[in-house]
Amino acid sequence: MLFLLLVVALQTSVSYAQQKEVKGKLFIIGGGSRPSAMIDRIILESGIDKEGYGVILPMSSSEPDTAAYYAKKQFLIKGITNVHALQFVKDEKLSSDKIDSLKNASMIYISGGDQNRFMEVVANTDIEKAIHEAYKNGSLIAGTSAGAAVMSKMMITGNELKNAEYSSTFRNLQSENIEIKTGLGMIDNVIIDQHFVKRSRYNRLLSAVIEHPEKTGIGIDESTAILITGNKIEIVGEYQVIVFKNPKKSKNMYQDKLGAHGITLDIYLPGETFTIK
Template sequence: MMRLKGFLAICVFIGSMFCITPISAQEVQNKGKLVIIGGGSRPSAMIDRIIKESGIDKSGYGIILPMSSSEPDSAVYYASKQFIEKGLKNIYGLNFVKDELLTTSKVDSIKNAKMIYISGGDQNRFMDIVAGTDIEKAIHNSYSNGNLIAGTSAGAAVMSKMMITGAELKHPEYASTFRNIDADNIEIGTGLGMLTNVIIDQHFVKRSRYNRLISAVIEHPEMLGIGIDEATAILVSGSNAEVIGDSQVITLKNPKGSKNVHDDKLGAHGLQLNIYLPGEHFSLN
């Protein structure tokens, strides 16, 4: 086995050495799956798929992490409701507050969960509580151990390492849709980093969030921009993403690293846009 620029290649010697196609080190390390939901309603078939992929109908348990929400009890109730309606009784809410003294039992409850579901709300609120803590480590441990991590809306935004906060640096008044494609405007925070080479955006088609994802891939051309619409998700296994749900997933790439600036307005050439429908697959590499 040899390492090539962050990739692992399996090499065999039969007279001479040859290598099987490289796969990313992240893909080797992480054995679990991600379900990244663009917000809005969750179709019944999507819940069925989460149950099937996690196996919580057979054994183990699932937990709801509601820290994105300003009303965590309500977030737990609504997030667990559809699972309970499917007959599951092994779904539990587990809330944390900032600077909480973490007990081993609560951290282990995350680490050993077969499904972890992160509610919607404010991704910045969630990361302010979990960043750099044993909560964050436990989520990664669970994923590495083969379990499923799901999140909707804010819970989708936190999945990527480079996280869209929702704020504009040059236009501080909040608007759900960016009205500009400006240089140095999009605010980026640090998410959980379940995926390190993408930027996730949510409520994408419904709220016409093209401008901010376009801005993101121009400013950060090494990233794949993924816009997930409401009632829609991507199921990530290794480097493969499958679209599930009712609507579309948009991907944006800036393969040439193109970036031009004129009077603060961003320009770029050769951007690539793809629109994926339910049942279709695409690569995250």
């Protein structure tokens, strides 16, 4: 009996330690315009109006200076002057000062563009480690569009493996068609998709949860975000967040066409919350 009590106490202690391990929050925006109230919420959750500073990472963009300018402008309009761009390039010799600036930021904001371009610069570098350390220590990690896609460990690239011509949405549900690469892994048990309702990306995310049923698919519309605090997700902004789950791990095939049964779909509105494992 004493042994069982010790085991339970140890498990509780480990669980509590895991909950306490990450002090930061994620603010994941589905792209499009960012309403004024959304910027207010970023400022509130990060606390940069009271102390610390924010960093903009514009490496997703083909025009990083322009991306940084417009991201910074929204904070300047609010009277927040302590937000600065920090640009990195692939294979750069990283200075400790630059990494420390990232690691100690109260807010890290990843711009839109191309998620593949961002990860080519950041993957397996001290930049990636610094972002995770900042998050662990209490920073708000935010990102929009491509900056949203990089948040999950399994990252949708936007490419179709069986259709070379790019389309904003998948034409059908095909097996082995969705290209997945490794993202930042700020959150491990979901797959993030963006511009979701606006660009009708249902086929893409459905393909993902059929082929990777252990993951929850979260599609975030434009001008909308999810705020993740621990295992709680709050919808912020103007439109919907669509959540797909495949609890039965169902996957059926006809030639290369995908089918499944028991997939759940939830549509969340601004102000609503839900939890994830």
